[in-house]
Amino acid sequence: MSYGDAMNARVRSEERRAEIVRAALEVIAERGYRGASLGAVAERVGLTQQGLLHYFPTKDALLVAVLQERDQWDAVPNTRWRMDLLASLVEYNAMRPGIIQTFSALLGESVTEGHPARAYFTDRYVQVRANMAEMLRAEYGDHLPNGLTPERTAPLLVAVMDGLQYQWLLDPESVDMPGAFRDFLTLLGENREDAG
Amino acid sequence: MSYGDAMNARVRSEERRAEIVRAALEVIAERGYRGASLGAVAERVGLTQQGLLHYFPTKDALLVAVLQERDQWDAVPNTRWRMDLLASLVEYNAMRPGIIQTFSALLGESVTEGHPARAYFTDRYVQVRANMAEMLRAEYGDHLPNGLTPERTAPLLVAVMDGLQYQWLLDPESVDMPGAFRDFLTLLGENREDAG
DNA sequence: ATTATCTATAGATCTATAGATAATGC
DNA sequence: ATTATCTATAGATCTATAGATAATGC
Numbered sequence: 064m065s066y067g068d069a070m071n072a073r074v075r076s077e078e079r080r081a082e083i084v085r086a087a088l089e090v091i092a093e094r095g096y097r098g099a100s101l102g103a104v105a106e107r108v109g110l111t112q113q114g115l116l117h118y119f120p121t122k123d124a125l126l127v128a129v130l131q132e133r134d135q136w137d138a139v140p141n142t143r144w145r146m147d148l149l150a151s152l153v154e155y156n157a158m159r160p161g162i163i164q165t166f167s168a169l170l171g172e173s174v175t176e177g178h179p180a181r182a183y184f185t186d187r188y189v190q191v192r193a194n195m196a197e198m199l200r201a202e203y204g205d206h207l208p209n210g211l212t213p214e215r216t217a218p219l220l221v222a223v224m225d226g227l228q229y230q231w232l233l234d235p236e237s238v239d240m241p242g243a244f245r246d247f248l249t250l251l252g253e254n255r256e257d258a259g
Numbered sequence: 260m261s262y263g264d265a266m267n268a269r270v271r272s273e274e275r276r277a278e279i280v281r282a283a284l285e286v287i288a289e290r291g292y293r294g295a296s297l298g299a300v301a302e303r304v305g306l307t308q309q310g311l312l313h314y315f316p317t318k319d320a321l322l323v324a325v326l327q328e329r330d331q332w333d334a335v336p337n338t339r340w341r342m343d344l345l346a347s348l349v350e351y352n353a354m355r356p357g358i359i360q361t362f363s364a365l366l367g368e369s370v371t372e373g374h375p376a377r378a379y380f381t382d383r384y385v386q387v388r389a390n391m392a393e394m395l396r397a398e399y400g401d402h403l404p405n406g407l408t409p410e411r412t413a414p415l416l417v418a419v420m421d422g423l424q425y426q427w428l429l430d431p432e433s434v435d436m437p438g439a440f441r442d443f444l445t446l447l448g449e450n451r452e453d454a455g
Numbered sequence: 456a457t458t459a460t461c462t463a464t465a466g467a468t469c470t471a472t473a474g475a476t477a478a479t480g481c
Numbered sequence: 482a483t484t485a486t487c488t489a490t491a492g493a494t495c496t497a498t499a500g501a502t503a504a505t506g507c
Contacts (some may be wrong), residue, residue: 072479072484079485097294101470111296112470114486124472164370169408171367174428176289185429192426194431197339209449211442218439218444222422223415230388230414232370233381237388246407249414250446253405268458268505275459296495307494310460318496458505469494479484 080118082108084128092164095172096126096180123179130183143197150248153224156243160232165223167228192217199251208253214253223247270387277312278304280324290362291368292322292376319375326379329362346444348436349420356428363424383439388413395447412447419443 086107101122105115119125139154156163160245168204173180199213199220207216223244231240282303283373286295297318315321333348350358369376384444388410393407395416403412427436 076444076484095293095368095371097291097293098371101471102469110485111487113472114487116471117485120471122314167369168367170425171364172291173371174367174425175291175294175364181429188426188429189433196290209446211446213441215442218423218426218451219443220425220433222420222439224422225425226418226420226422227414229366229370229421230384230418233377233384238414243411243418246411248406250405253449272458297497298495306459307461309462309498312497313459316497456507459503461502463499463501465496465498467495467497471491472491473489474487475489476487478486478500479482481482481502 066252076118079108082130083110083125084132085114087125087129088132088165091129091168092225095168096178097172101125126179127203129165130250131206132158136162144194146198146248147196150241150245153227153244156228157240158221162229164232166227167232169256170225190220195220202259209251209253219245220251264413272314275304276324279306279311279314279321281422283321283325284328284358284361285390287364292374293368297321297329322375325361325365326376332358340390342394342398342444345394346441347441349423352377352424353427353436356431359424360394360428363421363428366421384417387417390417405447416443416447 081102086104087099089107089204090103094103094199095101100112101115102112105112107224108115115125119128164186169180170184172178173184175181196213197215203213206212227240227243231238279300282300285293285303286299289295290299296308297311298308298322300310304311310440311321342386365376366380368374371377392409395403395412399409401423402408423434423436423439427434
């Protein structure tokens, strides 16, 4: 029993941390990172602000956990993207406004001076562009039908995904995010010789 | 003289306000809107925080002035966009990281709940998409070479501009924003029959 | 008179530290 | 013993109000 109890204790603690991170994701979606208070996060999991600091000793430590959660989020597909999965991902995202809002808010904040998530996003985009280029190369070879290289196309692909998210978050009624993204993929796949 | 003096007074007051707005743009670029303190803005124009409140009675009032400044910023070209001017605009933006950072940070924050700039951005994007669609129609008619309508292309065009800005702000060395944007315009202009 | 600024200050927050108390697990 | 939480609190901010004082312009 003792071994199992010890393990249960660890598991329970991990669950508590996960619960806190989930609450933090929500609060950041609502108020951004700078606007998110530890008190608001704590309240959501039924703790005092000081009780929360037992699990994450500083606000920044909590942010780190939030960003690791994000890495988890697309860890599985990120191993090796495929174009058809990408469209599905955008469709899936359209059903998860909360998480998209969290990371869109964080991305926006991250361009400000000394923001604690800045290095994370800078590194992340280097990786994501590389992944996307690799995916495009697997799909099309060294040149897309339109003549661009995968490396030059990758930033555009990433930009469209992010940019559409902002438009969609601000006005979901007016913006068909998955539809627009599929349009873009069609654009990429189109070939000068397709017509004849 | 009296009439002229009165006018000078008004002009001087207007100049002071403009100076404050410029300082606010800077501080927002550095810290976001929520993170920007009136004290920091005031200091930059050599006023106390309370002195600043003489010109803008609340923090939100100052934000309104900042957003109006933005409308000014692209008022001239916005009247009627042209595709070639659009590429130039992106090139121009690449020389103005400050202003781009200000509005990228604001856009990011604006998706959070109850943000005072949210309605502004929602409305703005409705307009910008309409302007872009109009421009695309003027350039290509009711269908682009790739078959998409101007209305379906407009959100993509806007998304690419915004998305590239984030990637570029985070990592200007790695991202050639104007070049990538020109690539995208090429993509739009390409015709299935071009090859033959 | 009006405009521009300042000092003083109320009232809200917010993060983080210190240290007590209760519960859990060897 | 260690882990989980709590109360108390220091120390920083921040916005906005009240009201004084100096300068400007009729």
